[in-house]
Amino acid sequence: MNQPNPASPPRETPDEETALALRTWIALARAHNAVATRATADVARHDLTVAEFGVLEALYHKGPMLLSEVQRRILVSSGGITYLVDRLEKRGLAERRDCPGDRRARLVGLTASGEELVRRIFPEHAAVIRDALAGLGREEKRQAIRLLHALLAGAGAEPPSEAA
Amino acid sequence: MNQPNPASPPRETPDEETALALRTWIALARAHNAVATRATADVARHDLTVAEFGVLEALYHKGPMLLSEVQRRILVSSGGITYLVDRLEKRGLAERRDCPGDRRARLVGLTASGEELVRRIFPEHAAVIRDALAGLGREEKRQAIRLLHALLAGAGAEPPSEAA
DNA sequence: CACACATATCTCAGCACTGAGTTTACTTCG
């Protein structure tokens, strides 16, 4: 499955480093897809998306935050965070509050019912994630975290040129 | 960033295995997002989505295939593959052909212009991916691939019960 | 203070995709 297909040899064989990078990218995408699929199915039982759950979870564990903080944390666009908080607010799970000292900004926090929901479903969800990652042993998870962090650090903020 | 927040200790502290799994999932999602962001930006220069590029790339390296084969390979829904091939066909990059021996099925293959496009942009794209993964050394990439495959194997087909 | 610029949120049109259901064709098996 990974060896070059002898029936159609690519004309421009990329160097080994590049080929390895491509294979890593594919493995990353497939692994992500597998876990995301399970995570999505699990939160869907409570009529939530993964992003919505992410907001709830962040607020549960870190307390009220600026919308922009949540946005950075769960990696959605500015429009996305407004949309997500709108939905959670409509369902009575979260609420906006004014930010003392900055009238542009708004805080989001969980309502009592939001907090109760997270308390109830978070452990289940965590168990689903644990099962989804059961293919990795404890030490392997630690290795994976290390490698993924290294990958992220290298990919983080490099694109804009090298030296201004 | 990883140690428990002393200001709001979670009431139900998940066992270490679960906590590690959650951290791995977050690292996986962030790493995936970082690479996907770059990949998306790169293919957008040619007015393509990552999924469209995936189709083109698969056809380029493996030759014509059933729609359903491409679908499995690039992980989209049945509606998705129809949509993607429609778009590529409208742009003259790919074309459907009848499948000899099965009149339900259709093959997709690249047109001459599709093949030319991939030949031209694939090396650039591969280089973008290589750069995005530059945070990992050669051996680290191999380790990452191994771990991600193990993760996938463990997450693959487990959810439906344990023993029928 | 006036001006330029930065920052936080919101608006909203657009879009790539999903997934349930449909159609058509292949495959068994009696």
Next chain:
DNA sequence: CGAAGTAAACTCAGTGCTGAGATATGTGTG
């Protein structure tokens, strides 16, 4: 052969999200 079951592709209404631009506020400089 006909019925039942499976499989491949397609249809299409629905959706979660993006990203450019708008609005309002904050911040720094002369």
